[in-house]
Amino acid sequence: MPRLLIVHHTPSPYTQEMFEALLSGATAPEIEGVEVVRRPALTVSPADMLEADGYVLGTPANLGYMSGALKHAFDMCYYPCLDSTRGRPFGLYIHGNEGTEGAARGVDSITTGLGWVKAAETVVVSGKPSTADIESCWELGATVAARLMG
Numbered sequence: 001m002p003r004l005l006i007v008h009h010t011p012s013p014y015t016q017e018m019f020e021a022l023l024s025g026a027t028a029p030e031i032e033g034v035e036v037v038r039r040p041a042l043t044v045s046p047a048d049m050l051e052a053d054g055y056v057l058g059t060p061a062n063l064g065y066m067s068g069a070l071k072h073a074f075d076m077c078y079y080p081c082l083d084s085t086r087g088r089p090f091g092l093y094i095h096g097n098e099g100t101e102g103a104a105r106g107v108d109s110i111t112t113g114l115g116w117v118k119a120a121e122t123v124v125v126s127g128k129p130s131t132a133d134i135e136s137c138w139e140l141g142a143t144v145a146a147r148l149m150g
């Protein structure tokens with residue numbers, strides 16, 4: 001069964017709301033035949049990455065970049081995944097007020113190196129997620145998961 005891996009750094013209630021909406025979309029009843037696995041970014045292994053068929057990445061903006069946790073995940077997994085995960089779809093959500101562009105740019109640069117294919121627009125949320133923000137996170141999860149349906 002195709003597997004979607006959610007790699008997320010979730011340090012606060014607002015980021016938890018985004019994560020839960022994302023997960024809800026990825027596991028919606030209309031998504032059939034896709035296994036959804038979630039891993040906090042500080043715990044994800046190269047094996048987790050290799051065994052997945054697509055990815056959703058979630059991070060706050062930290063110091064104008066992706067969180068150290070998500071960067072750590074890439075530091076651990078980049079070379080083990082290189083050339084083995086090329087062409088796989090991914091999505092990205094970011095929470096922050098300033099520097100979210102730097103976070104997006106960093107992820108885009110690394111995923112370009114890996115040869116991953118962006119399957120949906122990046123979702124960027126500031127402050128308390130609005131109803132529309134929550135819907136965007138849900139859509140992101142559903143869209144990337146739907147790409148993996150047989």
Ligand SMILES: Cc1cc2nc3c(=O)[nH]c(=O)nc-3n(C[C@H](O)[C@H](O)[C@H](O)COP(=O)(O)O)c2cc1C
Binds near residue numbers: 014061062098100
């Ligand atoms: C070390 C550190 C650096 C941070 N840098 C930024 C930053 O550059 N821009 C920003 O908007 N928020 C920054 N934040 C705040 C986080 O992005 C924020 O906690 C996260 O988006 C979740 O939001 P919340 O705490 O309001 O739920 C930083 C937080 C930490 C711990």
